[in-house]
Amino acid sequence: MNNQSRKYLLWFAHEHVDFRAAFENFLQEIDSILNLFKIVSSKLKILEKPDDQPYWIVESNSESIVKxxxxxxxxxxxxxxxxxxxxxxTAFHxxxxxxxxxxxxxxxxxxxxFKIVVETFCKHLTQKEKIDRIETFSYxxxxxxxxxxxxxTTLYYIEYYGIEPNSIPYNPKTLFFGRWISNGQRDLIQKLSLKTRKFIGNTSMDPQLSLLMANQAQVKNGDIVMDPFVGTGSLLVAAAQFGGYILGADIDFMMLHARTRPTRITQKSRSSDESVAANMKQYGRSSFYLDVIVSDFSRPMWKPGMRVDAIITDPPYGVREATERxxxxxxxxxxxxxxxATHIPSKIDYNLPHIFRDIIDFAAQHLEIxxxxxxxxxxxxxxxxxxxxPTHPCLKLIANSEQIxxxxxxxxLLTYIKLREPQENDTVxxxxxxxxxxxxxALRDEPRKERRMKQAEERAKNKAEWEKKCRESTER
Ligand SMILES: C[S@@+](CC[C@H](N)C(=O)[O-])C[C@H]1O[C@@H](n2cnc3c(N)ncnc32)[C@H](O)[C@@H]1O
Known part of the structure; x- marks a missing residue:
């Protein structure tokens, strides 16, 4: 960095504080974005990247990189x-x-x-207190x-009180001041809200996580993005926002044709025009819709040479929906x-190891390098x-974070990158x-089973005691 370089503060949303792992997703999102734009450490130096705090301090000689x-x-x-x-x-002023x-x-x-915005983290200030703070900058x-x-010009003054709402210090831990440059893309979360989306289902992914997945997948203009367990297409809605052409498949004809029971309690029946395509239209992304087809993922149907730039998917876990093939x-x-002609094929169980074997195999075969x-x-x-x-010699796991x-x-949330084309003996x-x-x-029901067994034992004991008492009284 030369003497033209400046420090920047990146301030993150911290709404999943309870599950820090979701916060980890955020950090991994930034790593993916740096890599997407080929922003190397000589262009942007990370000075502070505290693990569990909502900010990074970085240094760069180009504001456009931060933008x-x-x-x-x-x-x-x-x-x-x-x-x-x-x-x-004192030190701050x-x-x-x-x-x-x-x-x-x-x-x-x-x-x-100009204006000065006062932000606090983990503490609330009244309007009067905020104005008092602004007045301290009269110099x-x-x-x-x-x-x-x-x-x-918008100037930001931030008082940071740590992340422990139960032990908020009297004075802030850190104070920051600077010139606002840009907001992130959090408005998209509101724009793509499930509350106002045309076609949703019980397992539709919320927009924040869908958008994070699209960033993890580094979706960019012109990419072909596929979801083989597409459902209502939430992940593809997010991918299309970043310029991805979308392709989906799902085994459930009724779901894709919006003939299942409506998800909203207020909705009596589904309207005839609900579909993934309708969602794309709602967000002005119809031209990014390639197709969505009914297909069982366990039965390969794509030509070996078919290639996609990214696969983003949320397969069935078998808890809220069946895992079938x-x-x-x-x-x-x-x-x-x-x-x-009218035969509807029967279905059998599609267990998780089998689903993931198929996903990983599919990715190794059909992803671009x-x-x-x-x-x-x-x-x-x-x-x-x-x-x-799951592992595969052609795929490298590059991110793995937990949402409880x-x-x-x-x-x-797993992110794999394809390193090379598969060879004959490569297997998942x-x-x-x-x-x-x-x-x-099994494990969820274990305590319940134990309780039931205890109750049954108790009932049997009471019954035996009662019968013994009855016998004794008739003998007398
Ligand atoms: C967790 S949901 C995906 C939800 C989706 N991300 C959304 O936003 O609506 C899993 C989907 O996998 C589909 N599915 C289950 N078994 C399948 C199979 N063998 N082949 C293809 N899709 C399958 C289900 O019908 C369901 O729609």
């Missing part, structure tokens, strides 16, 4: 050019006071309006008028000729270890993988 990150990030709330920061009020005048010059003009050489709506328990099922597979992998929390994850779902279950390994569905129900 590029903001143009894609879902986890980033805003970024500022950092003019001062310190751990106490002293460092702002000695800031070279040249730093203010472009904004210090009678014709240039700043800002001659323009204050304008609250669309000012020429076309098949029959009979060894040699025969369909009579006259029934063939350097293409990414981003998928959720459900785990039983107390029995998880990394060696349970309940005391028993969580899911891990799922050797240590546990069947989440089986474990989930």
């Amino acid at each position: 590029k990150i903001a143009s894609r990030s879902i986890s980033l709330r805003f970024c500022i050019e950092l003019w001062a920061y310190a751990n106490d009020f 002293n460092s702002l006071k000695v800031l070279p005048k040249t730093r203010f010059e472009p904004y210090n003009n009678k014709d240039k309006s 700043l050489p800002l001659e323009g008028s204050v304008k609250l709506k669309n000012p020429d 076309v098949g029959s328990a009979k060894s040699n099922p025969i369909i009579d000729e006259h029934q063939a 350097k293409g990414r597979l981003v998928c959720w992998f459900p785990v039983y929390r107390y029995h998880y270890s990394e060696d349970q994850l 779902l309940s005391i028993y279950a969580s899911r891990r 390994s799922t050797k240590n993988m546990l069947d989440f569905r089986e474990m989930y129900f």
Whole structure:
């Protein structure tokens, strides 16, 4: 970095504080964005990247690099050019006071309006307290008028009180001040809200996680993005926002044709035009819709040479929806000729190791080199270890973070990158993988079973005692 370089503060949303792993997803999102824009450490130096805190401090000699990150990030709330920061009020104001005048010059003009925004983290300030804080900056050489709506310059003052809501210190841990540069893309979360989306289902993925997945997959203009367990297409809605052409498949004809029961309690029946295509239209992305087809993922149907740039998917876990594939328990099922046209194929269980073997195999075969597979992998929390994850010699696992779902279950967001084309003997390994569905129900029901057994034992004991008493009284 040369002496033109400046410090920037990246301020992240911290709404999943309870499950820090989701926060990890955010950090991994930034790593993916840096890699997508080929922002190397000589262009952007990360000075502070505290693990569990909602900010990074970085250094760069190009503001446009920071703007590029903001143009894609879902986890980033805003970024500022950092003019001062310190751990106490005196040091903070002293460092702002000695800031070279040249730093203010472009904004210090009678014709240039400004405003100061006061942000606090983990503490609430009243409006009066905020105004008092703003007044402490009266020494700043800002001659323009204050304008609250669309000012020429927005300055941010942030008081950071740590992340422990139960032990908030009296004074802030760190104070920051700087010039606002850009907001992240969090408005997209609102724009794609499931509340207002045309076609949703019980397992539709929320927009924040869908957008994060699209960033993890590095979806960019012109990419072909596929979801082989597409459902209502939430992941593809997010991919299309970043310019991906979308392709989906799902075994459930009724779901794809919106003939299942509506998900909204207020909705009595589904309207005839609900579909993934309708969702694309709703967000002005119809031209990015390639197709969505009914197909069983366990039965390969794509030509070997078919290539996609990214696969993002959330396969069924077998808890809220069935994990099924076309098949029959009979060894040699025969369909009579006259029934063939109207025959609906029977289905059999499609267990998790089998699903992931197919996903990984599919990715190894059909991803472009350097293409990414981003998928959720459900785990039983107390029995998880990394060696349970599927592996393939052509794919490298580059990110793995946890979102806790309940005391028993969580899911891990896995990102794989394809390194090379598969060779003849390359195979998927799922050797240590546990069947989440089986474990989930067995272990969840264990305490219930124990309780029932105890109750049955107690009932039998009471009955025996009662019968003994009856016998004794008749003998007398
Ligand atoms: C967790 S849901 C995906 C939800 C989707 N991400 C959304 O936003 O609506 C899993 C989907 O996998 C589908 N599925 C289950 N078994 C399948 C199979 N053998 N082949 C293809 N799709 C299957 C289900 O019908 C379901 O829609």
